[in-house]
Amino acid sequence: MDTSNTPPATATPPVEDQRVWKAGRLEPMPIRKLPDAPPSVHLLGPTVFLVALGVGMGESYMWPRLVLLFGPEIRWLFLIGVTLQAVVMLEMARYAMATGESIFSGAARVFKPLMWFFFVVAVAVYIWPGHLSAGAAAFEEITGIPWMVTAIAGLILVGVVFTLAKVIYNLLENVLSLLIGALVLGTAVVAAMVGSWSDVVTTITGMFSFGYLPPQAMSAAWFPVIVGACAFAGPSGMQQMWYTLHLRDSGAGMGAHQPQIRGLRHAGEEEERPARGFMFDTSDPAEMAKWKGWRRWVTFDALLLFWGITMLVTISFTVIAQAAVRIDPGVRQVIQGDDREVALTAMSNAVSSAGSSVLGVVFLGFIALIGLNATLGLFDSFSRGQADMTFHFIPGAKKLGMSKLYAIFLWGVILFGILILLFGPADGPSGILDTLAFLSTFAMGAYCVTLLLVNNRMLPKPIRPRWWSNVIIGFGAVFYLGMLFYSLFAYGVVVG
Secondary structure, rough: OOOOOOOOOOOOOHHOOOOOOOOOOOOEEEEEEOOOOOOOOOOOOHHHHHHHHHHHHHHHHHHHHHHHHHOOOHHHHHHHHHHHHHHHHHHHHHHHHHHHHHHOHHHHHHOOOHHHHHHHHHHHHHHOOOOEEEEEEEHHHHHHHHHHHHHHHHHHHHHHHHHHEHHHHHHHHHHHHHHHHHHHHHHHHHHHHHHOOOOOOHHHHOOOOOOOOOHHHHHOHHHHHHHHHHOOOOOOOHHHHHHHHHHHHHOOHHHHHOOOOHHHHHHHOOOOOOOOOOOOOOHHHHHHHHHHHHHHHHHHHHHHHHHHHHHHHHHHHHHHHHHHHHHHOOOOHHHHHHOOHHHHHHHHHHHOOOHHHHHHHHHHHHHHHHHHHHHHHHHHHHHHHHHHHHHOOOOOHOOOOHHHHHHHHHHHHHHHHHHHHHOOOHHHHHHHHHHHHHHHHHHHHHHHHHHHHHHHHHOOOHHHHHHHHHHHHHHHHHHHHHHHHHHHHHOOOOOO
């Protein structure tokens, strides 16, 4: 998005714009002009981050593994999860585009300890390098290099790439766009080669088998895994909250009045950052017309780019999973035991059956690519979110600047990730991924509640959510937290 004509946030505002919007107990937001919205139909934008994170190990690994075990009918839970995520995305964007603030600042305006809760949750959840571990396991199948070695090398690579970047958002958007494009086209071609039309039909109809839960799914071994997979239907955990930071960095809505984050090597070029966001005049019909344009822009992102691409990729992987069961019906029994990693091998064998063992290697390469792809997005987002909260709410942090804080958190989570890989409690890449998924469910239930509070209390009435949107977000809170606590109290476990 071109924001070159946007005046810097530190410029002296016109006399008529000295009004402010008071939201919560934090500093009021000055009234500024809302930039013109871009065309609603577009190819690239901040949603590439959610697509990159949404098309991750849930769609390519966790859900196909459940399909291998329980059949395509289990995918009705995926449909609910990814549709919920699309609505959450729209509501996260509402606050970010209206104010130029992250949802974390919105939470602080409601109740500052609520924001610090998410700061702690992010640290607790994202020290688990689950995506990269699962991707490294696929790379081990190809090369024989131990997955832990590849995972550690991948973590260091992510740190170096972001440290050297001039403007981190621009680099990440370009890299992830290429990776997602290759993934979407590649998996669709592979699925067409190994699957059948009946696989496609059962994959789609399975999404409407509402209420289907076979007895084995309701067990201490697998129900927590299903809970985690529901969280991984699209971007999981706090990824939707971090999306508000990507919107701001891209200049979406009032984010045009905020500077971009730079890599550590270019931290000295960072522009001065305002202490709070901004608000536009919601009583001005011209401003409201521009606001509706921005809402159309992000709605296109949510429905076509995010929901559509995520659904397309997971359909491809589910077709491959069903082909794997046809080729080797015994794979279900193996997965029921302790060897859950066999799902990758089974799907690779199915792809190889299309005519060449090379195709199986290509499939495993896609899984490894997804692991790196998701880790690029996750570690950037984690560092961006923690730096944002630290910069605005810890005294003295502004002296370091946002870019240096970003680098501190980035290398911090990388070092923690290496320690978890070497000495952590989880057994193998699948165990790490299941742990990350289940913990993510807790964060998602909490952010649904936070989103309701922020959008309905901190925004002017003309731009608050519609009643039906509030109902869906409220259902999301019950859906995520309800399944999590049911697993805890019914089975006494939180990780499968």
